[in-house]
Amino acid sequence: MEPSNEFDELFEEMKDVERSREAKQNTWLSLKSRIEAKRKRNIFPAFIALAIVAIASFLFLTFSNPSETEQSAEPLSNEEVIRAVLEIEYNGPDRELLRLMNDWMKLQSETVTNNQEEYDQLLESKEYKDYINYYPATFGEYFSEGVLASLINANLVFKYDHHLEDAGIEMHLENVEIKQEKDHPNIYRPIIEVSLTNSEGQKIYHTLREEFIFSTSEPGKIGSYNGVKDGGGLELQQKIKYFNTYVVNDEDVKTPSIDVSFDTLCFNGRTPDQQGKVEFKSGCTSDTNQIQPIMTRIDNLFVKETTEQETRERGELLPEIENYQIYLTNEADKGTTLYTITLYEDGILVFAPDSNIGIVGDITTKPHVFLYEEIKLMLDEFADNE
Amino acid sequence: MEMEQLYKDHSDRVYSYIYLLVRHKEFAEDLTQETFYKAYKGLNTFNKQASTATWLLKIARNVTYDYFRRKRVIQFFSFDKVQDLESNALSPEGRFEQKEQLARMYDSLRKLKKDYQEVLLLRKIQECSIKETAYILGWTEAKVKMKMTRALVALKKEFHQEGGRANGTIKRIR
Numbered sequence: 001m002e003p004s005n006e007f008d009e010l011f012e013e014m015k016d017v018e019r020s021r022e023a024k025q026n027t028w029l030s031l032k033s034r035i036e037a038k039r040k041r042n043i044f045p046a047f048i049a050l051a052i053v054a055i056a057s058f059l060f061l062t063f064s065n066p067s068e069t070e071q072s073a074e075p076l077s078n079e080e081v082i083r084a085v086l087e088i089e090y091n092g093p094d095r096e097l098l099r100l101m102n103d104w105m106k107l108q109s110e111t112v113t114n115n116q117e118e119y120d121q122l123l124e125s126k127e128y129k130d131y132i133n134y135y136p137a138t139f140g141e142y143f144s145e146g147v148l149a150s151l152i153n154a155n156l157v158f159k160y161d162h163h164l165e166d167a168g169i170e171m172h173l174e175n176v177e178i179k180q181e182k183d184h185p186n187i188y189r190p191i192i193e194v195s196l197t198n199s200e201g202q203k204i205y206h207t208l209r210e211e212f213i214f215s216t217s218e219p220g221k222i223g224s225y226n227g228v229k230d231g232g233g234l235e236l237q238q239k240i241k242y243f244n245t246y247v248v249n250d251e252d253v254k255t256p257s258i259d260v261s262f263d264t265l266c267f268n269g270r271t272p273d274q275q276g277k278v279e280f281k282s283g284c285t286s287d288t289n290q291i292q293p294i295m296t297r298i299d300n301l302f303v304k305e306t307t308e309q310e311t312r313e314r315g316e317l318l319p320e321i322e323n324y325q326i327y328l329t330n331e332a333d334k335g336t337t338l339y340t341i342t343l344y345e346d347g348i349l350v351f352a353p354d355s356n357i358g359i360v361g362d363i364t365t366k367p368h369v370f371l372y373e374e375i376k377l378m379l380d381e382f383a384d385n386e
Numbered sequence: 387m388e389m390e391q392l393y394k395d396h397s398d399r400v401y402s403y404i405y406l407l408v409r410h411k412e413f414a415e416d417l418t419q420e421t422f423y424k425a426y427k428g429l430n431t432f433n434k435q436a437s438t439a440t441w442l443l444k445i446a447r448n449v450t451y452d453y454f455r456r457k458r459v460i461q462f463f464s465f466d467k468v469q470d471l472e473s474n475a476l477s478p479e480g481r482f483e484q485k486e487q488l489a490r491m492y493d494s495l496r497k498l499k500k501d502y503q504e505v506l507l508l509r510k511i512q513e514c515s516i517k518e519t520a521y522i523l524g525w526t527e528a529k530v531k532m533k534m535t536r537a538l539v540a541l542k543k544e545f546h547q548e549g550g551r552a553n554g555t556i557k558r559i560r
Contacts, residue, residue: 014488024397031389203448
């Protein structure tokens with residue numbers, strides 16, 4: 001029998017997938033309510049727009065002159081303030097902002113202004129006020145006086161929304177890890193993980209850092225909000241703009257092939273401090289309760305073969321940045337390494353058979369910074385010199 | 387309502403495709419809902435480069451693939467749920483051999499490379515054309531033909547392997 005039709009009968013049987021009418025109807029009802037909720041968010045009737053202006057104006061005035069009620073309310077912690085700003089900045093595009101901006105642009109293009117007086121009159125329009133009030137209504141409570149205006153002028157808030165709209169991409173804040181500077185408690189440099197999704201559901205991820213400096217004169221308010229040099233903000237813009245080139249080709253993606261039999265996991269960790277002094281940690285365990293959670297976290301990651309460039313870059317990074325190397329071996333013969341997994345501080349993992357310095361092998365297709373921190377804690381639990 | 391009609395016309399096909407990937411009725415319903423929600427959001431950008439059904443299957447594949455990534459599931463397909471076979475329309479008597487063949491078929495498919503599984507599922511079960519399969523998988527039509535030929539050869543070899551293989555050679559502590 002030809003291979004092309006030998007299995008036709010069995011394939012035919014596999015087509016028979018049962019689905020109850022009730023389940024189908026329930027799925028439709030859930031879908032319908034989600035669609036309706038989205039429509040309501042998108043359609044802003046005039047009275048809602050008016051209400052927004054009223055609320056925005058109220059908030060603006062309120063934050064300029066804090067009331068007694070507000071003064072007595074529980075203030076947000078610095079971490080909560082950072083999280084709130086990131087939620088707004090990294091979930092988008094904000095359709096309401098885009099709608100208000102388009103209305104204002106449309107009015108400007110449709111109205112001829114011959115002199116400054118006429119333009120000043122335009123600045124009194126509802127469209128302009130709605131647009132400009134949206135910023136303090138959204139971000140006002142988190143920034144100290146005067147800071148938000150300078151951020152708006154420098155396009156440092158709502159900085160990705162136009163790019164997202166142009167590219168037809170949705171951004172979602174996946175994870176935030178907020179780190180406070182040890183020596184400067186007012187400075188925080190959060191690590192932010194976002195996902196980008198196109199209309200066909202293809203998704204990519206990106207990790208970046210930003211910097212928040214809290215005001216000393218107005219505690220709990222942000223006095224400065226910056227991207228960190230080389231923090232990944234520009235790369236995020238590139239990923240939004242050229243989304244398709246960053247979509248991982250499923251063909252090239254696989255999970256690590258850790259095809260060895262082992263009963264012991266050992267590690268060496270290299271952790272430089274801020275003065276450049278390096279601390280080394282190491283340890284071994286044969287306890288499956290300690291090994292299993294670590295392996296479960298790392299052996300389902302998506303990896304591809306390292307390129308020459310990546311190998312070169314990793315070779316330079318290895319003695320520079322914090323890293324942990326995990327060695328799989330056997331209790332009876334710890335001298336023989338069967339498999340090596342190298343975890344870099346930037347969240348990249350390299351998988352290689354045998355004893356390997358950690359630059360050649362299969363490399364993760366995206367950074368896993370949170371996973372790195374998680375595994376580091378697990379390893380530190382059985383470090384000999386902890 | 388446009389969306390309701392879209393759902394009525396295509397949801398069974400989308401569901402059956404997803405179901406064969408995840409082999410779990412509730413998850414398949416959830417992912418079907420997610421597929422149509424994404425389709426609703428992307429309806430304005432749908433450029434009719436493919437038929438509506440093909441476009442929906444492409445979204446369904448991405449939604450399901452994303453689900454697997456989030457759940458950190460190694461195998462893309464889960465053809466090994468025997469209880470699914472027990473609950474389908476096969477009668478217990480007279481068709482025992484056929485049932486056994488079907489179980490073996492699921493098992494053989496599960497052991498194939500991911501791209502072989504995908505191309506077989508779309509071409510043979512979803513009855514997609516070469517062009518449609520190429521669109522959904524993001525491959526060229528030549529690649530679909532080549533993979534299809536190799537997939538059938540690999541399936542035949544796996545299916546007829548006497549006694550089958552042990553379930554993987556990886557000895558792991560867990």
